[in-house]
Amino acid sequence: MDESLPTVRNIDHKYIVAEKEGKMEKEKLLLHACCAPCSSYVLEYLEGRYDITVFYYNPNITEVTEYEKRVNEITRFINEAPFAKEVKFDEGKYEPELFFEISKGLENEPERGKRCYKCYELRLDETARYAKENGFDLFTTTLSISPHKNAEWLNEIGVRLSEKYEMDYLYSNFKKNNGYSRSIELSKEYNLYRQNYCGCIYSKAESIKREQNKNKI
Ligand code: SF4
Numbered sequence: 270m271d272e273s274l275p276t277v278r279n280i281d282h283k284y285i286v287a288e289k290e291g292k293m294e295k296e297k298l299l300l301h302a303c304c305a306p307c308s309s310y311v312l313e314y315l316e317g318r319y320d321i322t323v324f325y326y327n328p329n330i331t332e333v334t335e336y337e338k339r340v341n342e343i344t345r346f347i348n349e350a351p352f353a354k355e356v357k358f359d360e361g362k363y364e365p366e367l368f369f370e371i372s373k374g375l376e377n378e379p380e381r382g383k384r385c386y387k388c389y390e391l392r393l394d395e396t397a398r399y400a401k402e403n404g405f406d407l408f409t410t411t412l413s414i415s416p417h418k419n420a421e422w423l424n425e426i427g428v429r430l431s432e433k434y435e436m437d438y439l440y441s442n443f444k445k446n447n448g449y450s451r452s453i454e455l456s457k458e459y460n461l462y463r464q465n466y467c468g469c470i471y472s473k474a475e476s477i478k479r480e481q482n483k484n485k486i
Pocket residue numbers: 329330380381384385386388389467468469471472
């Protein structure tokens with residue numbers, strides 16, 4: 270193995286501290302997050318292992334009111350949860366035009382289809398770039414906690430970007446160990462807003478159609 274290549278780390282390994290300039294310090298993790306419910310369990314799980322900054326970069330949330338609602342909820346959660354008291358928060362630019370650009374021709378794709386691959390890539394690319402530019406040691410995303418998200422794709426993209434930006438990527442599948450159920454429990458405990466669609470206008474339309482079909486039965 271070429272030692273100069275960035276390392277892909279497995280979430281099961283305990284990388285708690287690293288020696289930096291002679292001092293033992295937690296490594297700086299940039300954690301891309303999509304919403305408060307998904308972040309809840311991930312922060313509880315990673316707490317104590319890393320020096321964590323949550324990075325909110327989600328141009329896929331195409332309606333501004335929804336975007337603002339989710340930002341407010343995630344910052345409230347970070348301020349309220351005792352296990353997140355050391356966690357920092359950075360917000361990326363809100364640029365839905367980039368999401369519409371990558372979605373061209375893929376508007377009718379179902380959730381978990383090709384549009385979603387591009388959407389993961391857009392968000393993770395900016396996360397890796399920001400991590401590199403701001404002196405983080407590694408990056409990852411909360412997205413793999415959702416049963417609607419393809420963890421294999423997320424990790425494949427993460428590994429590719431870790432090479433592009435020469436930045437470590439934390440391999441993840443936060444669904445494991447009942448991560449998703451725990452996020453629902455935490456959402457109830459903190460009374461978190463749980464949206465009923467993923468984020469883009471296409472997923473909202475899909476969700477409305479699902480509800481209408483349910484009501485017909
Ligand atoms: S359904 Fe979700 S992951 Fe897929 S493109 Fe829309 S916002 Fe992105």
